[in-house]
Amino acid sequence: MDESYPQIEEGVEYNDFEIIFKLFGGAMGNTFLVRYKPSGVLYVMKRVDYLDENDKRIADEEIAQMKRLTSRYTRVLELFAQIILALDFIHSQGVVHRDIKPENIFIMEDGQVKLGDFGLSKILNEKNYATVAGTKQYFALEVYIEGKMYFSTDVYAVGICIIE
Template identity: 45%
Template sequence: MTQTDQLYKVIKDYAGLDGDLQLIPINKGEIVFVIKKEIEYYTIEKNSQIGKVPMEYLRPYNGEYSTTSSWHNLLFEIPTYEDFDVVKMLSGGNMGKTELVQLKLTGKQYVRKRVYFGKKDKQKADQEVSIMQKLSSRYTVRLIWSYIDRSELVMITDYCELGDLKKVIKDLQLISEGERLNRVWDLFAQIIKAVDFMHSLGIIHRDIKPANIFIMEDGTARLGDFGLAKDISVEGFVAVAGTLNYQAAEVWTMKRMTLSSDVFAVGVCIYELITGENPFAAQQFLY
């Protein structure tokens, strides 16, 4: 943690987090006073209010970056490809390579997705970046950085240490019913808050399932994998996509998906958490 006494400009809106008074909202174009800097966050003073904001929302007011130390550069600039060590390869690399990486300077681990230019999935990746930039919250997997490196689009996101909800489903079947229901209620509250936040922005996920709900080291749940997400704030519906056995029958009779389709998918996930089984037998993916 480093003390500082500098002015910074807000480069994009940040709404803060409901229930967390430490994280305060800021608006693009505002000039704020940074009191101290930490990994990923700045403590700022704005209109006599003191609180924290994620580092990606601020830039030095004069627009100049210091080159006096790699620590300072890391805080204010996007890290380069060489700033990370690869820990291991991860699954889920349909749009390129997905890796668990470690930031050399801090030792913190992240997930890095690399998408090669020239592939048809480049457009999907661009869309996912745009969606994730809008959806930063305590209930979603956050996009920390995105940038172009050589011939690749690189996305650096949160690393969810305990994997996805599939393992949780198995583990829950080993405890008493009372304990299991209490844990399911806790997870349901977090998942539905993530969905409610998405829907408040007019965004539909289209592929909510245990494999796309991730668990942090502290046991909290985060919704992730926004590759099929779409903004439907204007039309109100979108073409069918996702995983068949998490979709309601009306999705197929109407040949379209709405925000309610996500809610149905959450219900299927909750059923699985309680019983250990999916209520539908179909196993088919749609693109």
């Protein structure tokens, strides 16, 4: 992980975080985008529900492993969460970006992510789609098939950026 990214001190509890939304879910727990209340910093949190001592032991082992993890992929997930949160905001305003690509994702010195270049963005019409614009390498298949762009096509473009 990037050493300049704020670390959480020992003794922090679950209630010190505000859940923004669920990212993933599965048999081994759920993953959420959360905000650490004291600092406002965004993190990705995995919550594991356990029924017995063996489940608790497995969860504790995973916690210990994650504390040792210093992977660049951890930072990628943190960036991904911030991008999705930004998209969630513009989509809640009825705006589809239409040109999500690495060149339009800016990482500030403090580690915060900002979306830029809204020159091709559109407010969705009453039909809930916009005409096609943007960089073809980041288009979802439905853009080619239907000739329309939706909120979901922005999310697809973010996925391509993360893979790159």
